[in-house]
Amino acid sequence: MNLDIVTYAIPFLLVGAKTTLLIALFGIVFGFPFGIVVGLGRGSKNRVLRNICDTYCAIFRGTPMLVQIFVIYYGLAQVGFIRHNPVLWWLIGDGLNAAILAVVLNTGAYTAEIFRTAFLSLPKGLIEAAEACGMSPWHVFTRVKFPLALRQALPAYSSEAAIIVKESSLASTITVLEITGYAKRLMSETFAIMDIFIITAALYLAINVVALTALKLLERRLSFVR
Amino acid sequence: SAKDGVLRIGTEGDAPKFSMADPSGNVTGFDADIANGICAELKVKCEFVVQTFSSLVPSMDSDRFDVIISGLGITAERQKKIDYSIPYATTPLYFVAAKDSPLAGLKSVDEIEKAIAGKTVGVVTGTTYARFIEKQMKGADLKTYDAVTQLTADLANGRIDAAFEGSPTWVDFLATPDGANFTKIDVKIMAMDAPDVLGHGMGVGMRKGNTELKAKLDAALCKMVDDGKVKEASMQWFQDDYTISCKK
Amino acid sequence: MNEVLKVHELTKAFGSTNVLDGISFRMKEGEVISLIGSSGCGKSTALRCINFLETPTSGQIEFMGQAISVSCNKRGESEIVNASYIRAFRQRIGMVFQNFNLWPHRTVLGNVTESLVYVLKMSRKQAEEVALSALSKVGMASFRDRYPHQLSGGQQQRVAFARVLAMRPKLMLCDEPTSALDPELVGEVLKVIRTLAEEGATILLVTHEMRFARDVSNRMIFLQEGRLEQDDTPEELLRNPATEGVKRFLSSVMPASA
Amino acid sequence: MNEVLKVHELTKAFGSTNVLDGISFRMKEGEVISLIGSSGCGKSTALRCINFLETPTSGQIEFMGQAISVSCNKRGESEIVNASYIRAFRQRIGMVFQNFNLWPHRTVLGNVTESLVYVLKMSRKQAEEVALSALSKVGMASFRDRYPHQLSGGQQQRVAFARVLAMRPKLMLCDEPTSALDPELVGEVLKVIRTLAEEGATILLVTHEMRFARDVSNRMIFLQEGRLEQDDTPEELLRNPATEGVKRFLSSVMPASA
Amino acid sequence: MLADFWILMVERGWALALLRGGAVTIAIGLLGMLLGFVVATPLAVLRWQKVAVVSQLVDAYSIVVRGVPGLLVIYLLFFGSVDMVKTVATTFGYQDSVDNAYPYIVGVIAIAVISCAYSIEVIRGALQAVPYGLLEAAKSLALPTRITFSRITFPLALRLALGGINNVWQMTIKDTSLISVVGLQELMRTAAIAAGITRSPFLFYCIAAALFFGMTAVSQTLFSRAERALNRGFGGR
Numbered sequence A: 001m002n003l004d005i006v007t008y009a010i011p012f013l014l015v016g017a018k019t020t021l022l023i024a025l026f027g028i029v030f031g032f033p034f035g036i037v038v039g040l041g042r043g044s045k046n047r048v049l050r051n052i053c054d055t056y057c058a059i060f061r062g063t064p065m066l067v068q069i070f071v072i073y074y075g076l077a078q079v080g081f082i083r084h085n086p087v088l089w090w091l092i093g094d095g096l097n098a099a100i101l102a103v104v105l106n107t108g109a110y111t112a113e114i115f116r117t118a119f120l121s122l123p124k125g126l127i128e129a130a131e132a133c134g135m136s137p138w139h140v141f142t143r144v145k146f147p148l149a150l151r152q153a154l155p156a157y158s159s160e161a162a163i164i165v166k167e168s169s170l171a172s173t174i175t176v177l178e179i180t181g182y183a184k185r186l187m188s189e190t191f192a193i194m195d196i197f198i199i200t201a202a203l204y205l206a207i208n209v210v211a212l213t214a215l216k217l218l219e220r221r222l223s224f225v226r
Numbered sequence B: 001s002a003k004d005g006v007l008r009i010g011t012e013g014d015a016p017k018f019s020m021a022d023p024s025g026n027v028t029g030f031d032a033d034i035a036n037g038i039c040a041e042l043k044v045k046c047e048f049v050v051q052t053f054s055s056l057v058p059s060m061d062s063d064r065f066d067v068i069i070s071g072l073g074i075t076a077e078r079q080k081k082i083d084y085s086i087p088y089a090t091t092p093l094y095f096v097a098a099k100d101s102p103l104a105g106l107k108s109v110d111e112i113e114k115a116i117a118g119k120t121v122g123v124v125t126g127t128t129y130a131r132f133i134e135k136q137m138k139g140a141d142l143k144t145y146d147a148v149t150q151l152t153a154d155l156a157n158g159r160i161d162a163a164f165e166g167s168p169t170w171v172d173f174l175a176t177p178d179g180a181n182f183t184k185i186d187v188k189i190m191a192m193d194a195p196d197v198l199g200h201g202m203g204v205g206m207r208k209g210n211t212e213l214k215a216k217l218d219a220a221l222c223k224m225v226d227d228g229k230v231k232e233a234s235m236q237w238f239q240d241d242y243t244i245s246c247k248k
Numbered sequence C, D: 001m002n003e004v005l006k007v008h009e010l011t012k013a014f015g016s017t018n019v020l021d022g023i024s025f026r027m028k029e030g031e032v033i034s035l036i037g038s039s040g041c042g043k044s045t046a047l048r049c050i051n052f053l054e055t056p057t058s059g060q061i062e063f064m065g066q067a068i069s070v071s072c073n074k075r076g077e078s079e080i081v082n083a084s085y086i087r088a089f090r091q092r093i094g095m096v097f098q099n100f101n102l103w104p105h106r107t108v109l110g111n112v113t114e115s116l117v118y119v120l121k122m123s124r125k126q127a128e129e130v131a132l133s134a135l136s137k138v139g140m141a142s143f144r145d146r147y148p149h150q151l152s153g154g155q156q157q158r159v160a161f162a163r164v165l166a167m168r169p170k171l172m173l174c175d176e177p178t179s180a181l182d183p184e185l186v187g188e189v190l191k192v193i194r195t196l197a198e199e200g201a202t203i204l205l206v207t208h209e210m211r212f213a214r215d216v217s218n219r220m221i222f223l224q225e226g227r228l229e230q231d232d233t234p235e236e237l238l239r240n241p242a243t244e245g246v247k248r249f250l251s252s253v254m255p256a257s258a
Numbered sequence E: 001m002l003a004d005f006w007i008l009m010v011e012r013g014w015a016l017a018l019l020r021g022g023a024v025t026i027a028i029g030l031l032g033m034l035l036g037f038v039v040a041t042p043l044a045v046l047r048w049q050k051v052a053v054v055s056q057l058v059d060a061y062s063i064v065v066r067g068v069p070g071l072l073v074i075y076l077l078f079f080g081s082v083d084m085v086k087t088v089a090t091t092f093g094y095q096d097s098v099d100n101a102y103p104y105i106v107g108v109i110a111i112a113v114i115s116c117a118y119s120i121e122v123i124r125g126a127l128q129a130v131p132y133g134l135l136e137a138a139k140s141l142a143l144p145t146r147i148t149f150s151r152i153t154f155p156l157a158l159r160l161a162l163g164g165i166n167n168v169w170q171m172t173i174k175d176t177s178l179i180s181v182v183g184l185q186e187l188m189r190t191a192a193i194a195a196g197i198t199r200s201p202f203l204f205y206c207i208a209a210a211l212f213f214g215m216t217a218v219s220q221t222l223f224s225r226a227e228r229a230l231n232r233g234f235g236g237r
Ligand SMILES: Nc1ncnc2c1ncn2[C@@H]1O[C@H](COP(=O)(O)OP(=O)(O)OP(=O)(O)O)[C@@H](O)[C@H]1O
Pocket: C149, C150, C151, C152, C153, C154, C155, C180, C182, D014, D019, D038, D039, D040, D041, D042, D043, D044, D045, D046, D098
């Protein structure tokens, strides 16, 4: 690997890493609770709510995220109403906001599936025990359902977190200069495709190793014998 | 080349007018005409391999094909990685802005540089244009796009104040309904105006160190420039002559 | 004395099989009733219907003057009238499950304090005190920091009992609360139940131990295949079994006392 | 008569707490032994150590002449000598769990046939016949197509018992096999166990029901806090408790027979 | 409008090209996913049983592959091996067939390597969630390890893993777009080329999305059916 290129590229890529982290962080912070709510919606007794959540998940899991991000950024921008509504335009007018929105919507759908099955697999008796002592549905959820489902869902969710970090790279297609955005620019500039690509991958790996290890430690901390 | 009698050519396939792969895999466009011309000169058969831009160079390195003909701009930076033939053509570059924009009527690069400070300018990645904006239009806020269609979409949406692209793009865009509100800023920028950033025009890319192939290609290209084949192709696709004359 | 629970014509079917077949009985404050009957006769189901963990097919449950009734609508679905009472019911009705259902992610203490903090809204400190006093009544206070999987069967059962005990429910539903306990501990639990009853709690328990049932309860209810066959004082039921079913059941139970 | 099981100096510690403290006893073919003791004294752990579901800290288990021993190496880890015998042991030792552990995704019949097909290599048809005959011994044959969650507690326990019964093990370890059963069924199980013993099986069972233990067993072993306090015939143990612990335990159990 | 569409799709042949791309996507996605799953299962079991060294290696593999962009995996696999494979193939005189088949092989392997890493986590998580007592029951009955796994552990874990596997599958089918770098014209790449050349990105990306959606809709019904089957015995909820 050419050392010149490494020293030239890294400062740019580090600037990009900040944006990547920002998108991923927002993606997780908003996407996680959002996904859980949708997951609950998919298990709800209310048929309308269930169908809405099912459809949402089917669409966002069933289509490429690239297309989702395009539709949100380029497609919605063609709708006059959205362009003239300040709040909506703030949300999608700016590449970064649109990227975060897309990441949240996308990860929400996957998270929902992870948690839906986790909730489904909880031993019935444990929930009945909570209901039987008169806990409110909210407390049944926060004190019993969620902690148990979280433990079951963590391994799969850790993958989802890594995916969020990586999918944030699609933001580069809507002009956001995160790691991949800079990488593309550097590649076309220098044609040192492999070198830059490997540095880029190393950055993603570094971020994800931290994230995955943290989640693994959390998983270990929360584990119990069944 | 790896196979006798065949020249394998890597190209993007999704660049309108330059390199267009049709559904059955045939490639047409300016790049294809250049390639076919070269093959005719060398008396070999052309074989196109369509690849994404980012995998063109690694693919050539691993001998998936022999040369890249995909409108590659020649720059010193890139020459560290691959060898180029002589430049054979270059597209004039223009800024485009909304008709009612203060940029619209400007007459020189210096005026543009002053007026564009604080404004957003879009270019397509994979070109040398981003470097040009960064170096020559210091105050501008640069946005990069993966494809021309995205650049023009954002221009039409009003997310960017101006866009910087080759002339062929603008001929098409300004003719569309979306393009009706926009105008070319009448300052023609050529690669030769700023060779250290914009490079020296388009060349054929090849693996480093293959002097024999380079010599053959240079000769073939030079012949094509001289006898007007390049001009012919350029006129056909761009209705303009982008040829760079061949320095012997 | 006040009437605490009134079960009226309680029916429950799983699919096409009737598990409970129109059961009616009443419980007064401070009463202890044992529900007896052979395995699979519907005892657990009856308890679970009272706090609506299982939705009855039809019938009415009246608790502390509030009634929830279930009727069959035209499409054959059960419709609950006053479903909003259910949480209020459950807050004052405690349930000890046949298979304990301790929360595996909480310690012994956590299992007990949970409902104190989140249902009775006690402060954590107060909850711990209450929990520990409940745990020590069943000899489990020293296990406070263990997780359920680190306990023996009998220890788990006692924690499950303490979890409900600590809530001081008006009505306690105990599904075989002593099945995993040694006779010494059964005696302890018997004492606890008696004290509770004296303090005004009402207790409905399922048990297979006739001796225990006789010692602890004011009345015994015998179920057979979902039907209530006899509802009497222990003495009366043991002496004068009302039906053949009761007689046969008892004969295998207490050959000595027969 | 042949010696079937020899437990020698069995010790088990969880972390720093000793749960079993050097237990030794022997069982001859056709013998039924009841393991009694208060909750948490280590009965279940003892059973689980015998078929190595729990690795003992040290000690030796000899079954049908084959011995597996465990010793502590220098680093304080348990080392099993002859670990390869474990499967052979388990093939001929059946275990009824305190909490049943029925497989939720298999029907009642499936739960029983599984080991018949895959361990005893019976054909599926033959396995079903054997399974049904075992199930009918505990009155569960008619539930063959139900899933475990559709059964009452006592019904689940009986299926768990039948699952082991069908295997005709040489040694049966039963952890409170009648805790969820009504007295009538306890009598049935007692009969089954007696028949098994007569046919040459050896049975080690944990129970809290003294009457049942007395009726069914040739010997009773009393554990207290992991130590074996007495190993005697039921009559002897009930009449002459060897230690204070035994005496106190029994006094709460059989006030009538004391 | 409709006429334009007709010309674009039928006369210029994009419809057929998209379908062909879709077929490549399905073939590579399906093979890659299956191969990945088949390899992931034993690895997840080793990881679950905490087999020394192996389990650390599996962990490292899964963290690294999940941690780096999928594109790198493909780049390295393809450009790292293509020279060597070419030399070997040329020596044995199969250069042409290898040239043509190799991108497909690498495509499948790369997708398998990626999906495998994700599947491992899903399966491991599910295995860990199987109540231990149920496995003890199998042990105490001396069921052979293989049978215990195939008849008890796996079906129980599969029920818990199904949602996660479904996620991995949905992700994998879309990850096939990465293999375009080895020169395969799968669905997304075909759409991208069409979008670029015809300057109708919206039309083509949306068609691609619709095709993906169609594929996942089919797989979704299969998954739902499997879920219902595996939930037998757990009571409706
Ligand atoms: N995993 C564990 N970690 C720590 N202590 C444990 C663990 N498992 C069991 N124990 C303790 O070991 C002791 C013996 O448990 P065991 O299950 O053998 O009791 P038991 O005699 O079967 O009681 P019971 O009649 O209540 O079932 C108990 O005090 C229990 O708390």
